[in-house]
Amino acid sequence: xxxxxxxxxxxxxxxxxxxxxxxxxxxxxxxxxxxxxxxxxxxxxxxxxxxxxxxxxxxxxxxxxxxxxxxxxxxxxxxxxxxxxxxxxxxxxxxxxxxxxxxxxxxxxxxxxxxxxxxxxxxxxxxxxxxxxxxxxxxxxxxxxxxxxxxxxxxxxxxxxxxxxxxxxxxxxxxxxxxxxxxxxxxxxxxxxxxxxxxxxxxxxxxxxxxxxxxxxxxxxxxxxxxxxxxxxxxxxxxxxxxxxxxxxxxxxxxxxxxxxxxxxxxxxxxxxxxxxxxxxxxxxxxxxxxxxxxxxxxxxxxxxxxxxxxxxxxxxxxxxxxxxxxxxxxxxxxxxxxxxxxxxxxxxxxxxxxxxxxxxxxxxxxxxxxxxxxxxxxxxxxxxxxxxxxxxxxxxxxxxxxxxxxxxxxxxxxxxxxxxxxxx
Ligand code: GLU
Numbered sequence: 001x002x003x004x005x006x007x008x009x010x011x012x013x014x015x016x017x018x019x020x021x022x023x024x025x026x027x028x029x030x031x032x033x034x035x036x037x038x039x040x041x042x043x044x045x046x047x048x049x050x051x052x053x054x055x056x057x058x059x060x061x062x063x064x065x066x067x068x069x070x071x072x073x074x075x076x077x078x079x080x081x082x083x084x085x086x087x088x089x090x091x092x093x094x095x096x097x098x099x100x101x102x103x104x105x106x107x108x109x110x111x112x113x114x115x116x117x118x119x120x121x122x123x124x125x126x127x128x129x130x131x132x133x134x135x136x137x138x139x140x141x142x143x144x145x146x147x148x149x150x151x152x153x154x155x156x157x158x159x160x161x162x163x164x165x166x167x168x169x170x171x172x173x174x175x176x177x178x179x180x181x182x183x184x185x186x187x188x189x190x191x192x193x194x195x196x197x198x199x200x201x202x203x204x205x206x207x208x209x210x211x212x213x214x215x216x217x218x219x220x221x222x223x224x225x226x227x228x229x230x231x232x233x234x235x236x237x238x239x240x241x242x243x244x245x246x247x248x249x250x251x252x253x254x255x256x257x258x259x260x261x262x263x264x265x266x267x268x269x270x271x272x273x274x275x276x277x278x279x280x281x282x283x284x285x286x287x288x289x290x291x292x293x294x295x296x297x298x299x300x301x302x303x304x305x306x307x308x309x310x311x312x313x314x315x316x317x318x319x320x321x322x323x324x325x326x327x328x329x330x331x332x333x334x335x336x337x338x339x340x341x342x343x344x345x346x347x348x349x350x351x352x353x354x355x356x357x358x359x360x361x362x363x364x365x366x367x368x369x370x371x372x373x374x375x376x377x378x379x380x381x382x383x384x385x386x387x388x389x390x391x392x393x394x395x396x397x398x399x400x401x402x403x404x405x406x407x408x409x410x411x412x413x414x415x416x417x418x419x420x421x422x423x424x425x
Contacts, residue, residue, distance in 0.1 A: 003082040003306050006332050011085075014408035017399055023425040024416045028088070031081055033057040037127035039105060041119040051107050053124045057137055058084035058100040061418045062091055064135055065101030066356060068142025068171075069124075069149075075104035079306070083142075086327050087356065090349040092411035094388045096360045101137050103128070109144050121149050125156040132157065134167035134367065140359050141171040143216070143305065147183070151176050167366035170359035179362035181377035182355075187221030187303075188378070189354015190325050191229070192385040193346055194299070197321075200393065206230040211297040211319065213237050213289060214304030215264050218325040218352065220255045222301050227251035231299070235292050239304070241265035242292045247281025254278045294318060302329035309334045317343060324348040339402055347404035349411065350392055357384050 001009075008029050015025045039051040054077055057065040067087035080102050088100025105124055109117055131137055141150060150172045157168045166177035174180070181188070198205065210231045212223045215238040223233050233251055235244040240263040243249065257267040257278050268284045293300070293313060300319035302308055306328035309317060314334035321344040324330065328348060330338065338345060358381055365371050388410075396406040419425045 001331075002078040003328055004078040004085070006328065007082040007085050009332055010404070010408055011412075014405055014412055017401060017405060018409045018412055020412050020416055021419075021425050024412075024419050027419065027424060028059065028085070028412075028415060031056050031058040031084055032060065033131070034077065034081070035128060035131055036077065037124065039120060039123045039127060041116065041123050043116055044113050051105055051120060051124075053103065053105040053127065054080045055103040055128045055131060055137070055139075056080045056084035056101060057131070058102075059088040059415070060099035060137075061088070061415060061422070061424075062099050063097035064099060064133075065137035066091060066098035066140070066359065067100055067102040068140045069103035069105070069145050069153075070143040071105050071107050071109045071145055071149075072143050073106060073108040075106045080104045082306070083327055086349055088415070089408060089411040090353045090356055091360075092414045093349050093392070093407050094353045094357050094384050095414065096357060096384075098138075098356065098360055098363075101139075102142070103139055104142075117149070118152055121152045122156040125153045126160060129157055129160050132168055133161075134165060134363065138167070138359070138363060139169050140356070141217070146217075147171055147173040147178060150178075167363050170362040172362070177362070177366050179358055179365055179377060180372065180374040181381065182358045182362055183217065184221045184225075185358035185381060186218040186325060186352050186355035187225055189357060189381060189385045190218070190222055190301075190323055190346075190351045191225045192354070192382055193351055193389045194323055195229075196386055196389040196393075197344075197346060208232065208298040209234045209296075210299045210301060211235040211292060211295050212301040212303060213242075213292055213308065213329075214302065214326060215254075215258055216303065218355070219301065219303030220251070220258070222303060222323075222325055223249070223251040224255065226299075226301075234297060235287060235295055236264055237287065237289050237292045237304075238264045239289075242287045242289060243268050243278070243284055244287045244292070244295065245279045245281055245284040247279070247283075250278050250280060299323060302326050304329065307331055309338070311337065314338055315341070317341070319343060322346065323351050325352045327352065335402070335404065345402065345404060347402075347407050350388060350403070350407045353388065354381055354385060357381055 084102035303325035314337035
């Protein structure tokens with residue numbers, strides 16, 4: 001089943017539990033607008049190459065469409081539709097006045113030079129320019145896109161419109177209208193929620209072992225924050241592979257090592273030569289991504305991509321709880337298996353909503369042309385994440401369902417009210 005179909009099934013399931021108006025369900029199951037563009041660029045060798053790009057605008061009930069742009073060879077329209085839909089729900093979970101959208105280009109950005117990447121980004125911006133804008137649709141970083149790419153989008157859009165419009169995109173570098181704290185916001189938000197969950201269950205971080213799949217922005221920062229808080233991070237991986245050390249991994253050193261060597265799997269001793277002192281103990285080994293998911297641990301942080309835990313491997317997961325920093329990393333079939341095993345899942349639309357929350361702060365700062373201190377950003381992010389957790393935890397107790405269903409119900413309650421008040425249903 002496709003990622004989009006899986007997402008629709010979740011909406012269906014939550015709708016039944018909270019008795020959603022069928023018209024509301026129909027509206028939320030159909031993205032408002034789907035845009036597909038061709039993105040031709042001159043490669044460095046002088047040859048023209050055509051890439052395909054997408055932008056899906058799922059819902060703007062709560063505010064401008066909002067959501068990242070991913071650059072990946074496996075991007076397709078169904079995936080982007082699913083991700084756009086999840087964004088509408090995510091924004092509703094944390095109660096920020098933004099809708100849901102997502103974009104992507106089918107490309108492996110590692111195969112492009114910096115110049116090609118810039119031309120690709122500028123051309124894509126030109127092709128979707130009439131659909132985006134600070135009041136219309138505001139892209140942001142996602143898989144393989146970063147602040148530099150956001151700066152090119154803001155620059156290209158500003159050129160096309162003749163107005164300096166930094167608020168057309170979020171996740172920008174600080175020097176061109178970025179917000180303090182945006183780069184670490186997804187991980188920070190997830191950790192705030194995890195801490196609330198652990199306080200409620202009276203669990204001690206110092207007694208918890210953690211495995212992190214995905215060592216991009218969200219995963220690497222989550223490993224760093226959890227290491228600082230006293231959790232023992234015993235394994236981490238990126239798309240190439242991972243490392244495991246039962247005594248723990250120094251997250252900051254692992255991040256430096258990945259930056260220097262290109263992959264986390266290069267970061268342990270080879271042939272008696274220690275590449276980098278990322279380990280807290282002597283014994284370490286490399287692990288594949290599949291092996292990493294099945295390691296014995298307390299908390300598994302999924303921060304790579306969708307569909308990582310499926311009906312094939314769910315029964316082999318040994319973690320006691322899962323924090324979903326990626327979007328859709330667990331399929332619905334796997335969800336059921338995990339639930340039967342008693343593994344608690346803190347779902348994506350709550351756990352990774354810190355990113356879009358600080359994107360919202362960035363947009364507010366751009367519009368006001370007035371910038372906040374790091375403390376102000378952190379305080380507001382923390383308050384939103386804790387409130388959202390409390391609301392969802394309350395719904396869970398009321399309906400006696402999983403946290404994922406509770407989060408979907410929390411979002412549906414808000415979205416249904418908006419639809420009713422606006423006269424859509
Ligand atoms: N791509 C991120 C997400 O999936 C951030 C979106 C945003 O900041 O708009 O939540």
